[in-house]
Amino acid sequence: MINLTPIITNALTQCSYSPELKQMLHQEVVKVIQANQYLQIEMIQSQVQNSYLVVLQLRGVLPIFFKKIQYRIPVRIIYPPTYPNSPPDLYVDPSPEMIINQNNENIKPDGKVNISLIKNWKKKKNTSYELIEEAKKSFSNKIPVYSRANVSTMQSYPEQPKPQPQQPPPKQSGLLNSALNFFSESASAISRSIAPSSSNPSGPQEDAAKNGPGGTNPRFAQNLEPLSHSVPISQPANLPAAYPNISSNPPQSNSSNNKSQTFFPQLPNYSSSQKSDSGTSQTQVKNQHIDQQQVKEIYLRQIKDLKQEINMLKVEAETLDKNKVTIEKNLQSFNESLINDKGKIEMLKVCVKNTNDWLLTNSHNQPDISTLDEQDLLEYRNPFAKSYLLLLSEEKSKEATSHALIEAMNKNIIPAKESIHALKQIYIDLFMTTRLKEKVLSLSKSS
Structure with missing residues (x-):
């Protein structure tokens, strides 16, 4: 069993989902792929509200049974950022x-699937696993696609196609030309190695069905295993799939176990009684042309995927550059703040020193008894009168301290927050001193 955790984790890391959605999708995608082994993981760019976001896509084929014959339907499942509040986008x-199939009302012309589960989607209750299972049932009732090759073959059968002059393949260059030459030589070798079979008057479709998994044609052996998930991300699946004809029922298998039978694409009829050396040569040319077209499609798809990955990397690079500029600005602001804080601390120390010096200087300013008259001297010798004078001096000192703090705050010598806190404490002490002074004054007058 392939370990899907690193593949899914790597894919979700690059997607534009919330952390909660990534965790939920990780568990759900594992369940979906374990149940549908022909699906593989990709990342694509999806337009959401005039912006492009990287989202997760599952692409591959869904095996279904239509009239007791198995077909593989190519599909794409796209998970939007609003999932699971909205259903995933399912496309044929x-x-x-x-x-x-234009007669299938559940398939739109662009391939989008619109089955009942999508129409009646329940937020945060339905899952993509349920959607895929429901789609399989819908496809089994009414096939969603047909094969163009089967249609053209049925219309032209039983007439034998006339030999056409060999058309030179389009000129390619570089890596594509080398790949085309390699696959052309491989196709020729395979065509020469296949032994001709007996004549089959029933037509090429039954011949293709007999040479499926239950037949003897060795070309089908390489397509029976499930898709391996160890392939690189965004690599397209190259799986066999064949579809019924529009105007006729699908071919029936000769095997007794119809449920395990798979209908594969048609192969040329290598009949020794009907084909001459020139016919074999034309078949080889046709196989070479088909292989070249397949290689070209795979090559172009790889180029498209690489361009998408390059665009994603460019977006990530732009994001990293923006983050770098923001971090540099924050570091610069932090350094400036440290420098300003050091200057404020020095100013605060100077202010505190000046305040302490002023308090020490004013604490020695006691009234001179020699300058008092007789009545003042009597009041001064009164203990209550003496306390009154001390409280009066303390009141004046606190008032002067508060004025000095306000002036320092206005000149930005002391931070406003610290100044307000100190003023609050001074005003509380000043209020208590004033109350005591008034009480002592009343006691001194009564005595």
Whole structure:
């Protein structure tokens, strides 16, 4: 069993989802792929409200049974950022050799699937696993796509196609030209190695069905295993898939166990009684042309995927550059704040020193008894009168201290927050001193 955790984790790390949605999708995608082994993980750019976001996509084929024959339907499942409040986007993804069944009301012309579960989607209750299972049932009732090759074959059968002059393949260059030459030589070798079979008057479709998994044609052996998930991300699946004809029922298998039978694409009829050396040569040319077209499609798809990855990397690079500028600005502001704080601390120390010096100087300013007259002297010798004078001096000192703090705060010598806190404490002490002074004054007068 392939370990899907690192693949899914790597894909979700690059997607534009919330952390909660990433955790939920991780568990859900594991369940979906374990149940549908022909799906693989990709990242694509999706337009959401005039902006492009990186989202997760599952692409591959869904095996279904239509009239007791198995078909593989190519699909794409896209998870939007609003999932699971809104359903995922499910598309039938036909290749150029396929056409969409226009009589299937659940399939739109662009391939988007609109089955009942999507129409009646329940927020945070339904899952993509349920959607895929429901889609399989819907596809089994009414096939979503047909094969263009089957349609053209049925219309032209039983007439034998006339030999066409060999058309030179389009000129390619570089890596593509080398790949085309390699696959052309491989196709020729495979065509020469296949032994011709007996004549089959029933047509090429039954011949293709017999040479499926239950037949003897070795070309099908390489396509029976499930898709491996160890392939690189965004690599397209290259899986066999064949579809019924529009105007006829799908071919029936000769095997007794119909449920395990798979209908594969048609192969040329290598009949020794009907084909001459020139016919074999034309078949080889046709196989070479088909292989070249397949290589070209795979190559172009790889280029498209690489361009998407390059665009994603450019977006990430721009984001990192913006984050770098923001971090540099924050560091500069922090350094400036440290410098300003050091200056404020020095100013505060100077202010505190000046305040202490002023308090010490004013604490020695006691009334001179020699300058008092007789009545003042009597009041001064009265203990209550003496206390009154001390409280009066303390009151004046606190008032002067508060004025000095206000002036220092206005000149930005002391931070406003610290000045307000100190003023609050001074005013509380000043209030208590004034109350005591009034009480002592009344006692001194009564005595």
